[in-house]
Amino acid sequence: MRYAMAVDTNKCVGCADCVVACQTENLVPNGYCRDWIVENVEGAYPSLDMKFQSERCNHCENAPCVRCCPTGASHIVEGGIVLVTHDECIGCGACIESCPYDARYVHPEGYVDKCTFCIHRVDKGENPACVDVCPTYCLHFGDLDDPNSEVSKAMKDRSWYVLAPEAGTNPQIYFLR
Amino acid sequence: MKTRREFIKISTAGVGAAAIGLQALKGKGFKWFPEKFSGDPVSNEDLTPYPTYCEVCFWKCAGYTYVDKKGKIRKIVGNPNDPNSNGRLCPRGTGGIGMYYDEDRLKTPLIRETRKDGSQYFRRASWDEALDKIANKMKEIKEKYGPEAFGFFHHGTPGGHLAHLMKAYGSETDAEPAYAQCRGPRSAAYYATYGSYIGSPECTDIRDTRCLVLIGSHIGENMHNTQVQEMSMAIDQKATIITVDPRFSTPAAKSKYWLPIKPSTDIALLMAWIHVLIYEDIYNKDFVKKYTFGFDQLKEHVKDMTPEWAYGITTIEPDLIRRTAREMAGHAPAVVIHPGRHVVWYGDDTQRERAMGILTGLLGAWGYRGSLYIPEAMEIPKFPQPPYPETKWNWKDLNEGRFPLATMGITTEIIRASVPKYNYKHKVKAWLSAGTNLPLSMPDKPLFKEAVQSIEFFAVIDTMPMEVTGYADVVLPEATYLERYDFIRAAQNRYPSIALRMPAVKPKYESKPAWWIVKQIGERLGLHDYFNYDDYSEVLDWQFKQVGTSLEEMKKIGVKTFPRTSGPLYLDDYENFEFNTNTGKVELYSTEFESAGFNPFPVYKPHPEPPQNFYRLIYGRAPMHTFSRTQNNHNLWDLMKQNTVWVHPSVANLWSLKNGEKVWLKNQDGALTDFSVEVRVTERIRWDSVYMVHGFGHSDKKLTRAYGRGASDEKMITHYAMDPIMGGTGMRVNFVTFLKEDPYKNKKEDKG
Numbered sequence: 001m002r003y004a005m006a007v008d009t010n011k012c013v014g015c016a017d018c019v020v021a022c023q024t025e026n027l028v029p030n031g032y033c034r035d036w037i038v039e040n041v042e043g044a045y046p047s048l049d050m051k052f053q054s055e056r057c058n059h060c061e062n063a064p065c066v067r068c069c070p071t072g073a074s075h076i077v078e079g080g081i082v083l084v085t086h087d088e089c090i091g092c093g094a095c096i097e098s099c100p101y102d103a104r105y106v107h108p109e110g111y112v113d114k115c116t117f118c119i120h121r122v123d124k125g126e127n128p129a130c131v132d133v134c135p136t137y138c139l140h141f142g143d144l145d146d147p148n149s150e151v152s153k154a155m156k157d158r159s160w161y162v163l164a165p166e167a168g169t170n171p172q173i174y175f176l177r
Numbered sequence: 178m179k180t181r182r183e184f185i186k187i188s189t190a191g192v193g194a195a196a197i198g199l200q201a202l203k204g205k206g207f208k209w210f211p212e213k214f215s216g217d218p219v220s221n222e223d224l225t226p227y228p229t230y231c232e233v234c235f236w237k238c239a240g241y242t243y244v245d246k247k248g249k250i251r252k253i254v255g256n257p258n259d260p261n262s263n264g265r266l267c268p269r270g271t272g273g274i275g276m277y278y279d280e281d282r283l284k285t286p287l288i289r290e291t292r293k294d295g296s297q298y299f300r301r302a303s304w305d306e307a308l309d310k311i312a313n314k315m316k317e318i319k320e321k322y323g324p325e326a327f328g329f330f331h332h333g334t335p336g337g338h339l340a341h342l343m344k345a346y347g348s349e350t351d352a353e354p355a356y357a358q359c360r361g362p363r364s365a366a367y368y369a370t371y372g373s374y375i376g377s378p379e380c381t382d383i384r385d386t387r388c389l390v391l392i393g394s395h396i397g398e399n400m401h402n403t404q405v406q407e408m409s410m411a412i413d414q415k416a417t418i419i420t421v422d423p424r425f426s427t428p429a430a431k432s433k434y435w436l437p438i439k440p441s442t443d444i445a446l447l448m449a450w451i452h453v454l455i456y457e458d459i460y461n462k463d464f465v466k467k468y469t470f471g472f473d474q475l476k477e478h479v480k481d482m483t484p485e486w487a488y489g490i491t492t493i494e495p496d497l498i499r500r501t502a503r504e505m506a507g508h509a510p511a512v513v514i515h516p517g518r519h520v521v522w523y524g525d526d527t528q529r530e531r532a533m534g535i536l537t538g539l540l541g542a543w544g545y546r547g548s549l550y551i552p553e554a555m556e557i558p559k560f561p562q563p564p565y566p567e568t569k570w571n572w573k574d575l576n577e578g579r580f581p582l583a584t585m586g587i588t589t590e591i592i593r594a595s596v597p598k599y600n601y602k603h604k605v606k607a608w609l610s611a612g613t614n615l616p617l618s619m620p621d622k623p624l625f626k627e628a629v630q631s632i633e634f635f636a637v638i639d640t641m642p643m644e645v646t647g648y649a650d651v652v653l654p655e656a657t658y659l660e661r662y663d664f665i666r667a668a669q670n671r672y673p674s675i676a677l678r679m680p681a682v683k684p685k686y687e688s689k690p691a692w693w694i695v696k697q698i699g700e701r702l703g704l705h706d707y708f709n710y711d712d713y714s715e716v717l718d719w720q721f722k723q724v725g726t727s728l729e730e731m732k733k734i735g736v737k738t739f740p741r742t743s744g745p746l747y748l749d750d751y752e753n754f755e756f757n758t759n760t761g762k763v764e765l766y767s768t769e770f771e772s773a774g775f776n777p778f779p780v781y782k783p784h785p786e787p788p789q790n791f792y793r794l795i796y797g798r799a800p801m802h803t804f805s806r807t808q809n810n811h812n813l814w815d816l817m818k819q820n821t822v823w824v825h826p827s828v829a830n831l832w833s834l835k836n837g838e839k840v841w842l843k844n845q846d847g848a849l850t851d852f853s854v855e856v857r858v859t860e861r862i863r864w865d866s867v868y869m870v871h872g873f874g875h876s877d878k879k880l881t882r883a884y885g886r887g888a889s890d891e892k893m894i895t896h897y898a899m900d901p902i903m904g905g906t907g908m909r910v911n912f913v914t915f916l917k918e919d920p921y922k923n924k925k926e927d928k929g
Contacts, residue, residue: 046425
């Protein structure tokens with residue numbers, strides 16, 4: 001099993017509904033976020049191109065944050081979801097420095113926090129909150145090993161890219177062109 | 178250690194390639210960490226859902242408020258059976274929870290008092306005292322001038338309750354900025370052309386369209402939920418999108434054709450498109466023959482309005498005009514010429530909307546799958562009450578014959594009629610308002626200030642201390658939509674539906690629902706028969722039972738849908754369809770306009786151009802905010818804290834403006850922004866214009882998060898172009914320039 005997410009950049013409008021849905025679902029304090037929007041503009045008026053990307057932890061197969069964690073708080077569970085055990089985290093910030101995606105932050109309560117793919121929902125067979133709220137239906141989640149999963153179907157016949165492939169992390173958030 | 182990254186980032190790979198942040202958060206300053214944000218996420222089974230429909234904007238999406246075992250609201254999620262939301266709320270709906278938790282909310286009734294030294298302040302008052310005061314004033318105004326002199330302004334559901342009270346009292350002197358400052362021209366134009374309104378949610382069949390044409394409309398920046406969802410479906414279906422906008426908007430980026438039009442010239446483009454359809458003989462002949470009136474006159478009218486003629490006006494190349502016209506014709510009738518929503522731009526807006534309606538008619542893009550469908554809404558019987566009293570005069574009489582095709586009150590007229598020097602025959606002496614923040618939604622703020630000083634009394638119902646509450650004599654704190662019963666939502670759609678809004682929690686502080694507030698005032702005025710219930714749930718249960726359900730059932734399901742009864746969704750299923758116009762046809766030639774003394778066909782007229790060193794101010798929406806009412810909501814504030822002024826790199830170069838640099842704006846009349854605003858240097862805007870998101874630059878210090886963040890576009894809109902047909906206030910007729918020095922440095926000025 002390999003959980004992954006596909007983001008259809010042709011459809012994303014950058015509204016940040018994913019951000020606020022995550023914040024309310026996961027009690028992320030204001031001023032912090034587990035997912036965010038990037039706007040990319042290219043060209044000069046009037047020959048322009050623009051894409052929005054909804055970004056979050058890439059739940060890397062080769063996760064530098066897990067490798068560098070001195071206490072073992074950062075770990076990978078079944079399905080490849082990268083998690084932080086809050087009680088074991090000492091807030092040293094090594095994982096934050098190691099992450100090429102800037103996906104982690106120190107929670108005001110002292111531990112490092114980030115996207116969990118809403119594992120409390122996924123365990124019950126539901127989608128992450130960001131996926132279920134998206135008004136453009138641009139987020140697709142599921143098991144890449146299952147050809148019938150939403151994410152596999154969304155990626156079929158589509159070209160995609162990942163962020164910072166040069167980091168060798170084998171990230172699991174795929175951006176559909 | 179690095180600081181946390183901001184939510185919304187921009188990395189520009191074009192000119193000036195540095196990555197810039199839309200928001201300058203970067204871990205600095207204020208972090209809000211209330212008690213509700215601690216603990217672990219809980220699964221839905223441990224939460225209790227209460228049906229509601231959203232009040233953060235006018236789309237009114239239905240959903241559920243989820244409350245945990247401690248009685249705290251945890252989240253709001255869409256109702257999957259709701260045709261407006263399909264189970265997915267927009268960021269504002271998801272973040273609507275912040276309206277409830279906002280610690281800056283109005284907490285108690287307030288009454289304005291004057292100290293011995295003349296300075297004024299608000300004093301906390303009891304509900305009885307505040308309600309008595311309003312009721313006594315209403316009696317006094319009625320005796321002195323008649324109830325008609327008590328004008329009222331409204332929006333949304335609280336506005337509906339207020340309207341009920343005021344009509345029972347005897348006033349129809351009302352207006353909402355949602356008409357003359359927003360969609361009014363569309364209503365007048367489509368009613369004249371098709372004999373029906375576009376309505377809300379708009380009856381646009383975007384889901385099944387083959388070609389979506391957006392003229393200054395920006396789906397995805399406005400989060401009109403169903404339309405955003407359906408545009409996504411249209412993208413999946415590889416529909417062609419054509420966007421006409423001087424700004425590279427979000428939908429422009431998703432379009433096959435983006436027409437970067439010179440602002441104020443849209444009518445010329447529309448007439449050229451009409452010319453191409455007719456003179457290339459590619460219009461929908463069956464539809465035109467069967468359903469339309471005035472084709473021959475139209476053909477003659479547009480004879481010389483060629484793409485070459487339009488090129489010199491619009492700066493859109495003739496070839497692009499032809500290609501896009503052909504593209505529309507190729508997809509007809511499955512084309513949506515989107516009528517837009519906020520359409521008061523240049524004062525000839527009803528005629529521009531007419532041109533869009535005519536274009537729609539030539540494509541036959543009305544009443545077919547993928548064009549405009551024929552909507553249906555549920556009729557909800559009125560709870561038993563006596564008829565409203567006759568009024569001696571109303572909003573229409575107040576206009577004294579001007580703006581003959583207006584179908585609702587015109588806000589600026591009611592405000593002007595409140596100023597003695599304008600010498601209106603019918604004078605307005607007092608105001609009540611609910612759900613609308615006039616100083617930040619109306620053009621010509623000096624006029625508003627003059628009027629509010631002239632009236633004898635002003636009371637405001639709202640959930641938040643807004644700029645408008647600062648001008649009131651009495652302020653009443655309204656419960657948020659998550660804490661109250663309200664009207665049944667019976668919005669139009671492809672099929673009728675109804676939705677329940679019920680309280681998920683008790684009202685915070687001393688706030689009360691609007692239905693309760695107006696009932697208390699009504700009882701004091703001896704209008705009990707109009708408020709013959711103790712709790713609004715009695716009204717709802719009665720009404721639900723009339724349409725075959727009950728409050729009990731609706732509390733479980735939230736939304737109920739019904740089969741259509743008015744007739745089919747599309748024209749091809751009708752044997753004979755008569756349009757509700759004078760001729761029974763789609764009026765390409767408008768007999769209604771002609772008899773009201775207006776040109777039966779749209780004509781392009783040049784509009785004033787920016788003076789040297791000034792730029793046309795264009796304003797719009799951001800997906801995470803609604804008007805000027807959400808900037809203090811901590812969830813939505815967190816997503817976007819301030820607006821920026823968009824400036825083309827060539828203009829930035831000329832003025833030596835850097836990204837993120839703070840400037841003040843000054844308009845052609847010398848009006849200044851209250852606060853500085855950050856420059857966003859971007860290729861997404863034309864060099865002759867600047868752009869700002871509307872609703873920022875709050876000057877009320879009681880809004881602790883929103884105060885002083887960004888600049889108010891409305892403050893720059895001192896000038897407006899009045900639409901003679903229906904009274905719309907065209908607001909894209911203002912020009913601004915940049916001030917790099919703080920204009921308030923050496924003087925103390927009254928801001929706001």
